[in-house]
Amino acid sequence: MATIYDVAKKAGVSPKTVSRVLNGDAPVNEKTREAVHAAMAELNYIPSSAARSMRSQKSGLIGMITGAISASPSAAEAIGLPEIFLVQGVQRVLAENGMTLLISDTGGHRDRVPTLIKTLLEHRVEGLIYVAEWHQEVDFAGLLGGRHAVLVNCFDSHGTPSVVPDDEGGQHALVSALVARGHRRIAFLTLPESLVARGLRLAGYRRALGEAGIAYDDDLVVTAAISDPAHEFDYLWDALDRVLNLDPKPTVICCANDKMAMRVYALLRDRGLKVGEDISVAGYDDYRIITEHIDPALTSAELPYAAMGMRGAEKLMRLIGGTTRPNEPLKELVSGPLAWRHSVKDLKETVTSFKTRRRDL
Amino acid sequence: MATIYDVAKKAGVSPKTVSRVLNGDAPVNEKTREAVHAAMAELNYIPSSAARSMRSQKSGLIGMITGAISASPSAAEAIGLPEIFLVQGVQRVLAENGMTLLISDTGGHRDRVPTLIKTLLEHRVEGLIYVAEWHQEVDFAGLLGGRHAVLVNCFDSHGTPSVVPDDEGGQHALVSALVARGHRRIAFLTLPESLVARGLRLAGYRRALGEAGIAYDDDLVVTAAISDPAHEFDYLWDALDRVLNLDPKPTVICCANDKMAMRVYALLRDRGLKVGEDISVAGYDDYRIITEHIDPALTSAELPYAAMGMRGAEKLMRLIGGTTRPNEPLKELVSGPLAWRHSVKDLKETVTSFKTRRRDL
DNA sequence: CGGTGTCGTGACATCGGTGTCATAACGCCG
DNA sequence: CGGCGTTATGACACCGATGTCACGACACCG
Structure with missing residues (x-):
């Protein structure tokens, strides 16, 4: 993979200038910019989000934990299916916010949740969404590692923000x-x-x-x-x-x-x-x-389901951005037609x- | 977040030793190991996979692109649903291999695929899985950036490995x-x-x-x-x-x-x-x-669907690991009962x- | 008892970006 | 014409891990 140094060398500028072209955070001369763009195209350069997120402490990742995707192995048909619309709703909102979705699945084993959360935290997700298979009370406080989190299709008694069907x-x-x-x-x-x-x-x-x-x-x-x-x-x-x-x-x-x-x-x-x-x-x-x-x-x-997913993701975006509305309810009810x-x-x-x-x- | 340096300082060792405890790639004295573990627990240390993958050039991520999750926005009920079992199958295999799944969804717009692939490549996914909504021929060669890729529920004419229903x-x-x-x-x-x-x-x-x-x-x-x-x-x-x-x-x-x-x-x-x-x-x-x-x-x-997901993920794991079987077919047919x-x-x-x-x- | 191998550990460079600061060229003001 | 603000750019350190290499302490061998 080409790096920012390769691009810089080819364009005859410093890496920092390439960075500026990429992020547009400082003025760059028109001609320089073009040279950099040309070099990037030629080298098929794709910046590494790992390197970027190391410096900026922002991964651009949101983690989702669910048992909704994998219905329990035994009762294959029992749960599942329409919950996929929920994933879809989440995805849509995250994409609009330039976030990427990391999905972890319990495979029907609730006791895997701590491990899954740990994996997500290794990837430094900026927020977590837990999706339950059906409307229920859960208890994950403490596991969340202080990350912003939203419960969807479930709720807890520790004041974690949640989104549930009405x-x-x-x-x-x-x-x-x-x-x-x-x-x-x-x-x-x-x-x-x-x-x-x-x-x-x-x-x-x-x-x-x-x-x-x-x-x-x-x-x-x-x-x-x-x-x-x-x-x-x-x-x-x-x-x-x-x-x-x-x-x-x-x-x-x-x-x-x-x-x-x-x-x-x-x-x-x-x-x-x-x-x-x-x-x-x-x-x-x-x-x-x-x-x-x-x-x-x-x-x-x-x-x-789709609406719950969207509402959950939007709530999480507000939590992360610190733009939670003044009178935003902790537990949001979502109605369907x-x-x-x-x-x-x-x-x-x-x-x-x-x-x-x-x-x- | 605590870093490896914090742990090292607290345990009174060098960061490299902490690294060795984490990865077990070199002998560490029993007492030292315990001290390190204690420090990690106390600091609630979780290693950063961004930093790790920078050094090792391995992200532990697999990217999946699909329209199967988001049914097309207009025809909400048309496609979708059982394809979720496919995601489940993929997830299961990846989890066994210590990989995490990054999901991108076309939202029904095929022309978003290049952008989605680019995002996945920024995260340096080690392999790509494209899942089609229904059994069809596709054409993404060239977009894949040289990454290992497997097509599921679809195939192409460029020799990309694929998994399709029989x-x-x-x-x-x-x-x-x-x-x-x-x-x-x-x-x-x-x-x-x-x-x-x-x-x-x-x-x-x-x-x-x-x-x-x-x-x-x-x-x-x-x-x-x-x-x-x-x-x-x-x-x-x-x-x-x-x-x-x-x-x-x-x-x-x-x-x-x-x-x-x-x-x-x-x-x-x-x-x-x-x-x-x-x-x-x-x-x-x-x-x-x-x-x-x-x-x-x-x-x-x-x-x-579940079997196709598993077969596709397994195929990808073999591709990445370089353990492709000698007579492995390029296009795998999956039968159902x-x-x-x-x-x-x-x-x-x-x-x-x-x-x-x-x-x- | 000196040479050799293993164990246990640390110093240092490096991965690929970005934040900070310095610097140079230029135009404008008084 | 000197001082100042803006534009445009680069040098350098740093984010948090790990690979490489070196080094000291032993144990074992002949």
């Missing part, structure tokens, strides 16, 4: 929209009790009902997913059966996520019920490969044209 | 398995003609038929997907209609991918056909979030138990 708001928006279409008996098949998202979504559900003056009915809310990915939906049939046997029946089934909704479609079909006509279904996550291609297309609340599709019937619409529906798909 | 083999295995279950009229709804994978899969389809002594019937093969993601499946209804009206009818529909199969499920249901009983369906990709949760579960050929599920009926089985099917789901 689960409460998302479920609230979804249920409110259902109510607006005339639904009043809204079943809710929830996530396992251990998950943070479950509590928040349930709160959103209750708030939406409350605002509409609908009494909360405990029978309509059933835990339908199990934490163990191998048995995730083992109780789904039973959970659905319970809410369908209620009197009065629910007119819509809110599912904890789109995968569950996909299963519910099949179970409802087995019972002779047509989704979107005899009964409505809504999901969560807006995992488009499901929601847009299933029939009928699934109404869902988007879990805003509602994707309204044909799986939910509008009970206030007088006529439903079957033909229209099918063609829209 | 599309021909995958489709061949799938169709052979169908034939083994007694299917002889096998419809094939294919990808757009422009795609490399289409030709390969078609070849695999034909080879499987040939081996079984089944004549190739042009009418059974219909292009059913369009390149424009906004209109991807606009012709699907028509394509399916054509093959279903053939005489004799096909007993199984091979779809170009799982998304298409999902659509086909709905279209078949509209026609009153029960998938897995009246007619069989197979997909491609084995995108598990679809294949395992749809009803009936979808038979599919896996597009082995067949995921056999209930969407395909076994025509050689006398009785099909409906109850069993449903419970298995």
